[in-house]
Amino acid sequence: MRRSWKGLAAAGVVAAPVGVGVVYAAAAAVGLVGVSRPDGASGQRVARVLAEPAVWESTLWSLWVASASTILAGAAALGTAAVFRGPGRLDRSARSAAVLPLPIPHLVAGVLGLLILGQSGLLGRAAYALRLVQAPADVPALVYDGWGVGLILTLAWKEFAFLVLVAWSALAERGAALEEAARTLGASPGQTFRRVTAPVLLRAMLPAGVAVFTFILGSFEVAALLGPSDPLPLPVLTLERYTDADLGRRSDAFVLALLGIGLAALAVGGHEWARSRWPDLEG
Amino acid sequence: MCRASVLAATSYRRRWKCRTQRLALWSVGLLALLSSTTACSGAPAPPPAAEVAALQWDSVLSMARGTTVAWRMWRGDPSINAYVDRWVAPRLRDRYGITLNAFPGQGPEIINELVVEREAGVSGSADLVWINGETFSNLRAEGLLGGPWAHRLPNAVLVDSASPVISRDFEQDPAGYESPWGRVQFALIYDTVRTPEPPRTFAELADWIRAHPGRFTHDQQFTGMTFLKMLMYARAGGVEAFQGGFDEARYRAGSARVWEWLDEARSSFWRGGEAYPPGVADLHRLFANREVDFSMSNNHNEVVTKVRQGILPPTARALLLRDGTIANSHYLGIPYNAPNPAGAMVVADFLLSPEAQLEKLRPEVWADGTVLDVERLPPRWRRRFAAAEADPRSLPRDSLARYARPEVAPRYHERLSEDWRARVRRGP
Amino acid sequence: MRSRLRLLMAGVVILSAALPFAVLAVGSVAGEWRWPALVPSAIEGDAWTATLAGGTRLGPALLYSLALGLATGVLGTCVALPVGRAIAELHGWRRHLGAGMVFLPVAAPPIALGTGLQLTSLSVGLGGTFQGVLLAHLIPTTGYLSLFFVGILSVWDRRAEDEARTLGANPRQVLTRVTLPMLRPSIAAAAALGFLISWGQVPLTLLVGRGRVPTLPLEVFGYVQSGQERFAAAGALLLALPPLLALGAARLAARDVDVVPV
Known part of the structure; x- marks a missing residue:
């Protein structure tokens, strides 16, 4: 009992700054604090911002980009990890090269x-140079483009x-040992992948x-x-509102935050809920 | 044996946990200590700028000696940074015993910072801020600037106060709450090789755009919106129609002419007018790489420094549209909560000196226009200013003056950006 | 056939890793590098000469960011280790709740976090200071690293400790001879990853540091915003090199890396 209280308290300390952020953003969104002179709380701003179609288009667009890049990166990572997991020189070179971009900041x-x-x-x-195009306009637009x-x-x-x-x-930590165990128990390579390798990776x-x-x-x-101007x-959008020339619109940013x-x-x-439904692999 | 080992393991784990917890406590304590050293160093409130301005200049100089001036300014251009850090700062140290500490931050950030500082009730972080137009208007409306002080600077008498571009900041009277620092004028940028016969008016520009689809655009920020405001002047009766404060009816009539022009020309913009470069730096990149044939700048001399830095091609030149181009000045303000207003005033005064204004004007330094009335300076200064302006890539002074149009109330700019975002950028 | 495919894949991986560094290296000395030139037509070394001569703030900013990153990595690990341990000992819904809570500072948009922290840090006198930015960087860092240690310690095999004890080791010996050596790679990896989180941080530094905390990413951010690509590329290389060394250290312990997004 005491132990569970302690664990949650520790987690609470780590999560507390998010609480501070939420409280401040909420206060600014209803006009209790912020740039435009506070004159009492009102939900008008929240309602107005959430009624803007542009806000929801931006939200959907950002969800699309986040999903697409995560899935693309995840699939590429799974493939590369599965192909180059051996002890050979090629495997080791590929492994070293693949993680090189890790320290490059997002800005760069x-x-x-x-x-x-x-x-x-x-x-x-x-x-x-290959004479495929004559001018920049012939090159497909990959930046500022609608699909991102x-x-x-x-x-x-x-x-x-x-x-x-x-x-x-x-794979190195858990996968190898569990695969070995599965094979010892007589699992076929296909079964091993389906029942052991894939769940471990997932x-x-x-x-x-x-x-x-x-x-x-x-x-x-x-x-x-790199993003488009519409949406x-x-x-x-949040930052644009936070620095809007019209002071009255700056607090819109907190609704978006x-x-x-x-x-x-x-x-x-959602992630924790999904995890809670999995059988415990580690025991 | 098994039980014993479990017991031992539990006691061991508890110990191990204690150690890590102690480690965590130590770290938290250390941080608390670190923070208390800064939190407890509260100094008595500094005198406000207006009070300092009432003193004799000699007293201001002696108050400023040995202090540090924190200057919040845009830090994105190495040329400007080099001027501030390597030319201005050493002279301030040698002559006035002032340490200059320039740190980044521009318009909207300055306002947000000061509002947060006011909410937190703490002493300010900046002594001097680089501002103009809507930032000045917002800061004044929120009571976030100290003053009046600017008229007390000894070098203030040299300022070209007869020029409406300097004595009025977006139609506002600076009223001693900001001191002029530099003066610029909007110009289009084109490549003399690619476009030997550039359009000279908005009407010609519209024809040119339709004849060269995909070769023109503007950015989404200040420079692009200034372009649209000039378009509004040109299409709706000149700047005079918008002077004398913001007027909703005049704005509606004027902006309608802007949307009309855009509706005709926009489908021939870069990317069919469906995407716009985020900032003017991105527009420069498109221009330099031949994606478009025009860039633009709020500073008619920016083309000179950008060519020198290799950002724009050597054949790039500035171009003034004959319908008139917007000229404005940029200023220095002292926040209401500045810890060191005396030091800030000494710095602002030094920056107004002919010596500092001339250095800033030189094309190999920054090429920022002077706010001084050069004609009133002693002849040797006049000659030097004339020589600095004689760069073949710069625009001649008389044509700059002929086409210069002042800014109008900041509200026009706000509304135009807001409506452009909603009507044009969002698309049909 | 299969080996040829592997060779091709390895080539793509290596090229995609090396090309950006090459672009940055060339970009940092490119005088004129415009369409349609594949390589610069002129060389201009001003970004590097100015940096070496103290004409840019890249050098001091590098040292500043190093100090900030090291402090974040070390302190973040010290806080996250016991937090992760405490959560790892939870069961059932409490465990998911705990893990979800420490996940929040990782997932929350930095802009949203930073705007609230801006006022808080100012009120306690930490706005625009090294300590304030350190605390701000520690927020996502302790979140990441707590998750990391939850992952490590949930599968922590206590049998080695138990065996050492049955063989007569006292608790102190177990700690110094068994536990710490076993955890050392994870601790090193955690510190290195904490360093990286601080190292690339822009929005939190901007909002809490208020422009007065001159980190390397902020200098680069300024150059990027104003289109100074040569200076931006030089700064970006300075940003990429030290972490590569840190990465080397982290890779020694890479087998322990679990939930540590950077």
Whole structure:
């Protein structure tokens, strides 16, 4: 009993700053604090912001980008981890290379995305050198584009390094031993993969995937560099309102911040709920 | 044996846990200690800027000696940073015993910072802020600037106060709450090789855009919105129609002409007018890489520094539209809660000196226009200013003056951005 | 056939890792590098000469960020280890609740976190200070690392400790000879990953540091915003190199890495 109280208290201390953020954002959203002179609480701003179609388009668009980049990075990480898990030289080189981008900050990844994927970027210039295109306009638009292709590719590339590291760790740490045990008990290679390797990877990758998903949903550095102007990615819209020339609109940003925290909390809650339904593999 | 080992394991685990918990306590304690050292160093409240301004200048100088001035400014251009850090700062240290500490932050951030500081009830973090237009208007409306003080600076007499571009900041009277620092004028940027015969008016520009689909756009921030405001002046009766404060009816009539022009030209914009570069730096990148044939800048001389930095091609030049281009000034303010207003005033005064204004004007330094009335300076200064302005890539002073149009009330800018975002950027 | 496919995949992985570093290296000395040039047509070393001569703030910012990152990594590990241990000992819904709670600071948008922290940090006199930004960086870091240690300690095999004890080791010996050596790779990995979280941080530093805390990512951010690609690339290389060393250290312990997104 005491022990469970302690564990939750410890978790509460770590989570407390989020509480501070939520309380402040809520107070600012209803006009108790903030830039425009507070004159009593009112839910009008919340209602007005949430009634804007642009807000929901931005939300859906950011959810699309976060899902697509997480799935792309996750699939690439799974494939790479499964293919290069051996002790050979090629495997080791691939493993070392794959994690190299890990320390590159997202901001720098965004700049690289612009320099490489922009219509006049290095990819387009290579196409020009190969006489595939005549001018930047002939190159497919991958940045500032409606589907966020360049943004998704850039984020997937950046998160791939992290996810592949998680996948390899899981395979090395638990996967190998459990696979060995399964084979000893007479499981076929297919069964081993289905019943052991895949669940081990999924378990390790899911929390990492949720962390990547929520991170992408909330980070503005890359989205501001590569995202379209319509719809604006949700974090970019939040920042645009936070720095609006019209002081009266600045507190709109806190409604959007609450929306962002709410989405993140949903993702985390959903993840814990999914985990609670799994049989305990570790025993 | 089994039981014994379990017991031993439990006691061991408890010990191990104690150790880690102690470690955590130590870290938390250390942080508390670190924070208390800063939290407890509360100094008596500094005198407000207006009070300092009432003193003799010699007393201000002696108050400022040995202090540090924290200057919140835009830090994104290495040329400007080099001027501030390597030219201004050493001179302030040698002559006035002032340590200059420039740190980043621009318009909206400055307001948010000061509002948060007011909510927290703490002493300010900046002594000097670099502002103009809507930032000044918002800061004044919120009572976040100290003053009046600017008229007390010894060098203030040299300022070209006859010019409406300097004596009025977006139609507002600075009223001594900000001191002018530099003056710039909007210009389009084009490449003399790619576009030897550039359009000279908005009407010609519209024809050019339709004849060259996909080769023109503007950014989503301040520079792009200034372009649209100039378009509004040009299409709806000139700047005079919008002077004398914000007027909803005049705004509606004027902005309608802007949307009309955009509706005709926009489908021939870059990406069919469905996407816009986020900031003017991104527009420069598109221009330099031949994605579009025009860029733009609020500073007619930016093309000179950007060519020198290799960001724009050597054949890039500035271009003034004959319908008139917006000229404005940028200023220095002292926040209401500045810890060191005396030091801030000395810095603002030094920045107004002919020496500092000339250095700033030189194309190899920053190429920022002067706010001084050069004609009233002694001849040797006049000659030097003339020489600095003689760069072949810069625009001649007389044509700048001919096409200069002042800013109007900041509310026009706010409304135009807001409506552009909702009507144009959001698409049909 | 299969080995050829593997070779191709390895090539893609290695190229995609190496190309960005090459682009940054070339970009940091590119005088003119415009469409359609694949390589710069002129070399300009001002970003590096200015940095070496103290003409940019990249050098001091690098040292500042190093100190901040090391402090974040060490302190974050010290706090997260017992928190992770406490949560790992929970069962049932409490465990999921605990894990979900420490996940929140990781998942919450930094802009949303930072705006609230801005006022709090100012009120207690920490706004715009090293300590304030350190505390701000510790928020996502302790979240990440607590999750990390929950993962490690949930599968923590206590049999080795028990065996040592049955063989007559006293608790102190168990700690120094068995437990710490077994956990050391995880602790090292945690510290390295905590370092990385602080190292790349932009929004929290901006909002709590209030422009007065000159970290390397903020300097690079400024150059990026104003289109100074040569300076941005030089700063980006400075950002990428030290963590590569840290990564080398973390890789020694890579088998323990679990829930640690960066």
